[in-house]
Amino acid sequence: MKLTAQQLGWSVHGRTLLEDVCLDVAPGQTFGLIGPNGSGKTTLLRLLAGLNKPKTGRVHINDRSIAKMRQRHIAQSIALVEQQAETTDRIHVRQVVGLGRTPFLSALRPWSAQDDAIVDQALSDVDMAHMADRLWHTLSGGERQRVHIARALAQQPKILLLDEPTNHLDIRHQLSILELVRQLPITVVISLHDLNQAMECDRIGVMDGGRLIASGQPHDVLTTERLQETFGVYAHVLDDPIDGKRIMRFRSAV
Amino acid sequence: MKAIAMQSAPMARTQAHWLWLAPLVLLIALLAGTAIGETAIPVDTILKVLANHLLGANYAVDRIDAGIIWNYRLSRAIVAACCGTALALAGVVLQALLRNPLADPYLMGISAGASTGAVAVTVAGLGAGAFTLSAGAFAGAGLAFGLVVLLAHAASSGTGGGRSTQAAGAIILAGIAGSQLFNALTAFIITKSASAEQARGIMFWLLGNLSGVRWADVMIALPAALGGLLICLWHRRALDAFTFGADSAASMGIAVRPTRGLLIIAVALVTAIMVSMVGAIGFVGLVIPHAMRFIVGTQHTRLVPASALAGAVFLIGSDILSRILVPGQVLPIGVITSLIGAPAFALILVRGTRNR
Numbered sequence: 001m002k003l004t005a006q007q008l009g010w011s012v013h014g015r016t017l018l019e020d021v022c023l024d025v026a027p028g029q030t031f032g033l034i035g036p037n038g039s040g041k042t043t044l045l046r047l048l049a050g051l052n053k054p055k056t057g058r059v060h061i062n063d064r065s066i067a068k069m070r071q072r073h074i075a076q077s078i079a080l081v082e083q084q085a086e087t088t089d090r091i092h093v094r095q096v097v098g099l100g101r102t103p104f105l106s107a108l109r110p111w112s113a114q115d116d117a118i119v120d121q122a123l124s125d126v127d128m129a130h131m132a133d134r135l136w137h138t139l140s141g142g143e144r145q146r147v148h149i150a151r152a153l154a155q156q157p158k159i160l161l162l163d164e165p166t167n168h169l170d171i172r173h174q175l176s177i178l179e180l181v182r183q184l185p186i187t188v189v190i191s192l193h194d195l196n197q198a199m200e201c202d203r204i205g206v207m208d209g210g211r212l213i214a215s216g217q218p219h220d221v222l223t224t225e226r227l228q229e230t231f232g233v234y235a236h237v238l239d240d241p242i243d244g245k246r247i248m249r250f251r252s253a254v
Numbered sequence: 255m256k257a258i259a260m261q262s263a264p265m266a267r268t269q270a271h272w273l274w275l276a277p278l279v280l281l282i283a284l285l286a287g288t289a290i291g292e293t294a295i296p297v298d299t300i301l302k303v304l305a306n307h308l309l310g311a312n313y314a315v316d317r318i319d320a321g322i323i324w325n326y327r328l329s330r331a332i333v334a335a336c337c338g339t340a341l342a343l344a345g346v347v348l349q350a351l352l353r354n355p356l357a358d359p360y361l362m363g364i365s366a367g368a369s370t371g372a373v374a375v376t377v378a379g380l381g382a383g384a385f386t387l388s389a390g391a392f393a394g395a396g397l398a399f400g401l402v403v404l405l406a407h408a409a410s411s412g413t414g415g416g417r418s419t420q421a422a423g424a425i426i427l428a429g430i431a432g433s434q435l436f437n438a439l440t441a442f443i444i445t446k447s448a449s450a451e452q453a454r455g456i457m458f459w460l461l462g463n464l465s466g467v468r469w470a471d472v473m474i475a476l477p478a479a480l481g482g483l484l485i486c487l488w489h490r491r492a493l494d495a496f497t498f499g500a501d502s503a504a505s506m507g508i509a510v511r512p513t514r515g516l517l518i519i520a521v522a523l524v525t526a527i528m529v530s531m532v533g534a535i536g537f538v539g540l541v542i543p544h545a546m547r548f549i550v551g552t553q554h555t556r557l558v559p560a561s562a563l564a565g566a567v568f569l570i571g572s573d574i575l576s577r578i579l580v581p582g583q584v585l586p587i588g589v590i591t592s593l594i595g596a597p598a599f600a601l602i603l604v605r606g607t608r609n610r
Contacts, residue, residue, distance in 0.1 A: 049504075050504070051501055051504050051505060070509065071504060071507050071508060071509045071510075072507035072508075072509070074507065075506050075507025076507065079505065080505040082501060082502060082505070085499060085501070085502045086498065086499075087497050087498050088353075088355065089497055089552045090547065090551070090552060091497060091551075095552070096497070099497065099498075099506060100506065102491055102492075102495045102506040102507055103506055105491055106491075155506070
């Protein structure tokens with residue numbers, strides 16, 4: 001599914017958090033969102049997911065405005081993995097992932113064996129099948145993050161929005177989640193802090209002060225000047241002798 | 255696929271158990287509530303009276319016994335069951351939506367408002383005898399709830415409605431403020447104009463009193479409790495979706511504001527109906543949901559019916575105890591529920607943490 005945003009704006013208590021953001025993500029593309037803390041990445045993802053109604057502008061999926069769609073229909077296409085979603089309930093991993101089926105269930109369409117199969121698939125996609133019967137509060141931060149991603153996958157979304165999904169993950173699971181996300185045949189918008197990981201996206205966008213100040217191919221966007229200006233670091237871009245890809249080496253803060 | 259079928263089968267079976275067991279347990283509780291009292295009445299007499307009334311049978315029964323059973327005890331037991339169901343469900347809904355384990359049906363100033371209304375009618379003579387105590391209590395509960403909702407709305411609207419945790423927090427804080435205000439009003443009216451006798455009567459009513467209950471009350475309580483149960487069952491998946499907060503619920507397709515608004519107004523209305531009828535019976539709405547979560551888990555498909563049943567049985571049992579514990583005297587039912595509820599709650603807390 002195609003995801004577009006036009007002139008998105010959002011403010012709280014008169015403070016502008018997002019201004020004039022235009023975004024165009026082609027079907028099947030993985031779009032990386034990068035930017036310093038407080039640059040508006042989370043706010044943008046919330047507007048794209050329909051959690052907040054934008055103060056200005058519109059979000060479209062396949063040329064249909066989500067402002068006119070019911071929340072349930074949005075959730076049948078778009079899934080969001082938030083940065084921090086916690087609970088004190090004594091709930092099992094399998095049940096958490098099962099919550100992802102909510103937009104497809106109703107009083108007239110009860111839970112079925114097919115839903116069970118979808119949940120199983122989602123659990124094994126994030127390498128959590130062996131922990132399906134564990135209680136939520138016994139999981140580590142990284143395991144919780146993977147369960148949340150499984151929950152989003154169980155929604156079988158056409159567009160997946162991930163807010164810093166690699167936080168808390170060990171390096172092995174960081175790589176496996178990113179690999180999984182890239183392989184998914186769906187549209188993905190993912191916010192990342194690791195700029196070298198962002199290099200692997202199809203396209204990336206740089207947020208700063210609530211604006212999308214640049215977007216395009218990773219190697220066009222992530223230049224040493226950009227790193228110095230927006231991210232406040234001196235860095236060198238090197239060629240990896242093993243696969244010839246470009247990597248960034250950060251030297252010091254500006 | 256085989257593994258999946260095996261996993262879902264036991265779940266379906268336990269649910270089927272519940273469906274059959276629930277009416278049976280409730281029926282036994284109702285019979286016990288009718289049989290046990292200051293004058294014990296044998297079960298066969300009860301069954302005969304019931305047959306006379308419900309099936310048009312013509313058994314010869316003592317007329318006083320028949321009167322006690324039909325007009326006094328049965329109606330009382332049914333209202334107690336409805337009350338327990340309503341309060342337990344209100345607790346389930348509020349704890350789920352507000353993500354606060356301490357949420358209970360009186361959170362939103364309902365009991366405080368009801369007592370102010372009751373006092374205003376009985377002591378201050380508001381409405382010049384046109385209103386009954388119940389009507390006054392209902393009006394007071396409605397007024398207090400309205401004020402709390404307005405306050406909560408004003409406190410959370412500045413955040414743009416997105417940050418749900420703040421909205422939930424605002425409701426709780428507004429409820430505390432509203433309750434304090436109406437409690438102060440009640441105290442003010444009592445100290446200003448009530449006689450000691452009146453004050454005692456009101457005190458008794460506030461702690462829960464089922465003794466005035468008749469069939470007319472059943473006609474209000476039963477539809478209210480069943481309506482509440484149906485609304486909760488219909489929204490059981492929505493209640494589940496709030497597990498990780500309102501934002502997460504929204505991202506899973508729940509229209510948060512309308513759903514939350516409907517559910518909160520529904521349980522507030524049902525609670526207000528019950529409180530105005532029998533007073534503010536404490537602890538049921540807090541303890542029953544926690545106890546049931548401990549037994550059947552957090553999924554509302556099971557938690558809602560289990561809590562409804564447990565609340566009903568618990569209140570019928572408490573009512574029986576309140577009648578027989580002290581011979582020749584009826585204790586306020588709220589005293590019993592709290593005396594049982596508080597230790598039970600403590601037990602759940604301790605065992606719950608130990609299991610972690």
